[in-house]
Amino acid sequence: MTPLRYARTADRxxxxxxVGSGARFxxxxxxxxxxxxxxxxxxxxxxxxxxxxxxxxESDGGGLLIDASVRNAVLAAHPLVRRRYPVLSRALxxxxxxQIRNMATVGxxxxxxxxxxxxxxxxxxxxxxxxxxxxxxxxxxxxxxHAILGASxxxxxxxxxxxxxxxxxxxxxVHLSGPGGDRSVxxxxxxxxxxxxxxxxxxxxxxxxxxxxxxxxxxPAVTHSEYRKVRDRSSYAFALISVAGGLALAGGRxxxxxxxxxxxxxxxxxxxxxxxxxxxAVPTRDAFLAAIREDLVDAQPLAGNGFKIALVERTVVxxxxxxxxxxx
Amino acid sequence: MSxxxxxxxxSPPDDARVSLLDLLRExxxxxxTKKGCDQGACGACTVLLDGSRVLSCLTLAAQxxxxxxxxxxxxxxxxxxxxxxxxxxxxxxxxxxxYCTPGQICSAIGMAEELxxxxxxxxxxxxxxxxxxVTRAEIRERMSGNLCRCGAHNGIVEAIEDMLAETxx
Numbered sequence: 001m002t003p004l005r006y007a008r009t010a011d012r013x014x015x016x017x018x019v020g021s022g023a024r025f026x027x028x029x030x031x032x033x034x035x036x037x038x039x040x041x042x043x044x045x046x047x048x049x050x051x052x053x054x055x056x057x058e059s060d061g062g063g064l065l066i067d068a069s070v071r072n073a074v075l076a077a078h079p080l081v082r083r084r085y086p087v088l089s090r091a092l093x094x095x096x097x098x099q100i101r102n103m104a105t106v107g108x109x110x111x112x113x114x115x116x117x118x119x120x121x122x123x124x125x126x127x128x129x130x131x132x133x134x135x136x137x138x139x140x141x142x143x144x145x146h147a148i149l150g151a152s153x154x155x156x157x158x159x160x161x162x163x164x165x166x167x168x169x170x171x172x173x174v175h176l177s178g179p180g181g182d183r184s185v186x187x188x189x190x191x192x193x194x195x196x197x198x199x200x201x202x203x204x205x206x207x208x209x210x211x212x213x214x215x216x217x218x219x220p221a222v223t224h225s226e227y228r229k230v231r232d233r234s235s236y237a238f239a240l241i242s243v244a245g246g247l248a249l250a251g252g253r254x255x256x257x258x259x260x261x262x263x264x265x266x267x268x269x270x271x272x273x274x275x276x277x278x279x280x281a282v283p284t285r286d287a288f289l290a291a292i293r294e295d296l297v298d299a300q301p302l303a304g305n306g307f308k309i310a311l312v313e314r315t316v317v318x319x320x321x322x323x324x325x326x327x328x
Numbered sequence: 329m330s331x332x333x334x335x336x337x338x339s340p341p342d343d344a345r346v347s348l349l350d351l352l353r354e355x356x357x358x359x360x361t362k363k364g365c366d367q368g369a370c371g372a373c374t375v376l377l378d379g380s381r382v383l384s385c386l387t388l389a390a391q392x393x394x395x396x397x398x399x400x401x402x403x404x405x406x407x408x409x410x411x412x413x414x415x416x417x418x419x420x421x422x423x424x425x426x427y428c429t430p431g432q433i434c435s436a437i438g439m440a441e442e443l444x445x446x447x448x449x450x451x452x453x454x455x456x457x458x459x460x461x462v463t464r465a466e467i468r469e470r471m472s473g474n475l476c477r478c479g480a481h482n483g484i485v486e487a488i489e490d491m492l493a494e495t496x497x
Contacts, residue, residue, distance in 0.1 A: 006344035006390040033386045077447040082455045093450040097473020102380045235472035
């Protein structure tokens with residue numbers, strides 16, 4: 001780690017004024033401290049914003065407003081989240097360990113970097129994300145954990161967050177504040193695909209800060225929702241793939257389906273074609289499988305991760321089948 | 329602002345890069361807290377920060393200013409002797425080499441408080457209701473952030489079951 005100045009503020013305007021060039025906002029530190037220590041990232045200053053007000057409150061429209069500095073553990077255990085947005089609680093609880101969830105903030109979770117091992121290997125691997133134009137050792141390397149959708153020949157990294165997969169499924173909106181004023185971006189549009197510039201990971205502009213996340217009032221498919229994570233060990237591991245699913249039925253037919261996938265792309269992947277195909281369908285395993293295959297036709301597996309296509313298919317079918325059974 | 333470590337006020341380090349773990353071990357010589365991976369993957373450095381279990385390796389010491397830190401050196405029973413969980417670890421052979429033990433004990437004390445609040449885990453069946461019965465699966469899931477290379481997990485889970493039963497009684 002290179003020498004670092006540390007500043008702390010509990011005031012949003014002060015935080016925005018303090019962050020100049022070479023400075024980074026610091027939340028729980030669970031990713032950034034590690035990245036700085038390993039010299040994957042460098043900063044001359046960190047501005048600790050973890051003590052900004054961290055509230056969870058109902059919005060005027062019946063949704064939920066979550067401040068960016070709310071800790072992951074607090075959000076997962078909040079009574080309104082558990083009752084109205086169960087997929088979000090379950091996704092948060094699937095992530096990391098209890099210690100890390102006690103530390104990690106909502107804003108930091110959204111902005112965490114990929115866990116691609118070549119990205120972390122500063123001395124031993126080429127990475128276009130770390131050093132644009134250097135090349136990518138993951139494309140032809142050990143890529144069991146890498147992307148099957150939306151990747152490029154420049155980068156095949158995945159976004160590691162569980163929480164963001166649930167937020168994508170919930171149509172969450174990210175509220176931002178910066179030198180140019182306040183603005184809001186749907187979570188599904190917040191992270192960008194790598195294309196030719198994998199070093200650009202989000203639409204966040206220099207000096208901008210995530211203020212909070214807003215959840216719309218729970219849709220019918222959100223009330224019956226589930227998060228299932230498939231990984232190499234049963235806990236405390238990043239996802240191979242994960243599924244945030246929701247289903248609402250009426251008269252024996254699907255009236256709304258929501259599906260977001262984790263571990264498959266550089267951002268949470270909404271399976272929009274499947275969602276559309278399932279409206280009006282009789283909820284059977286065959287219907288679920290046919291629907292998710294409409295999204296997976298675009299999959300471009302690498303040498304080490306072709307299994308993810310079948311794994312996504314089976315997990316989506318299992319989640320939706322369970323939800324169909326529970327809501328009848 | 330100072331940091332309160334086991335009821336003692338200490339100054340934060342001059343170098344902002346110093347982790348809470350290195351402050352404890354290298355500056356304060358509280359070597360009970362262990363450095364395993366130093367990257368948040370093993371849980372050996374777990375301490376209690378304002379009562380919550382956290383990883384001291386991924387916490388900058390400066391982030392703990394104004395907070396209360398409790399390490400294994402500050403864990404005691406009601407009579408000033410061993411904590412009920414420390415006694416249970418001895419009774420159930422919850423360790424072999426002992427390197428992960430301070431982190432396991434601090435983590436389990438933090439976990440007991442989370443259970444008392446009714447916080448759910450990934451394996452809790454009814455999220456809204458929270459865990460009704462603390463099964464072994466619940467304990468294993470909640471303690472998954474603490475690895476034990478000796479494989480003493482069965483004894484660790486039994487020791488935690490003892491602590492939970494004793495504190496519930």
